[in-house]
Amino acid sequence: MIKLENNWRQKSLESLEKNTWPALSSDESSYLIKTCNSLRKKQLQDLTTEDLRLMIGQDIGLCFLIPIAIETLTDNLFSEGDMYEGDLLKSVLEVDTNFWKENKHYWQQLNDLIKDRMEEIAKMQFDISKFEICNTH
Template sequence: MNLPHNWQQKTLETLENKNWGDPDEAPTGLVKRCLQLRRKPLDTFTIEDLRSMIGQQIGLPYLIPLAIEQLKENLFAEGDLYEGDLLHSVLKVDTVFWNDNEAYWQQVNVLIQPKLQEIAEEKFDTVKFYHCKYAR
């Protein structure tokens, strides 16, 4: 995917040109949080913000590259849940995304190869990640 100029300073709402609604009218706390994050500039996202949105499969073409940068610094980067929760969310991304984004899959695969034993010990689910067409 060709990312637009200055994409990291923009919001998901701007990048996708879609308004999903007013966070104050959201039916649940999770929906409210996701709607709020869609209005937050990507360059201000925390690890927890990335984990939350990636876990909901929202904005993946923009958030996976940001997550990869965080994982390069610390493969077991931690949001608000537990050590490695960002990686866990990334590995659970739907296979369809990975099939359409080989470069991102390759980058994550290179990062996790040396740590597969630790990932297995933590019982992180890698099925969707390794079920894509590039893992064969």
């Protein structure tokens, strides 16, 4: 688990990870690559639900973005980016099992949010198998 600085939300993923991605040439990069590259430069406090959905779906910056996503989901479990109701939750639930195994406290926080709402989640037909497999209880 990474210990987060007090002002981590005022920093970008690039700054926090101390990793600057190389510049992209506009003709050889897809929309997704350009967008992710750009979002890595944005302060975390300025990321939208859609930004979180997109970056988490690409497994980028999870140790910094999952806590923000959990806060967003605490306010509204079915928060919506640009795709559909609950798209952020779907991205979070599909995060690789290794992340959840290494970050049990985040797994527990999310589990506490969803455990009483599994019927609603099931109706949305989200695949929660990666998340559930990490249940150690």
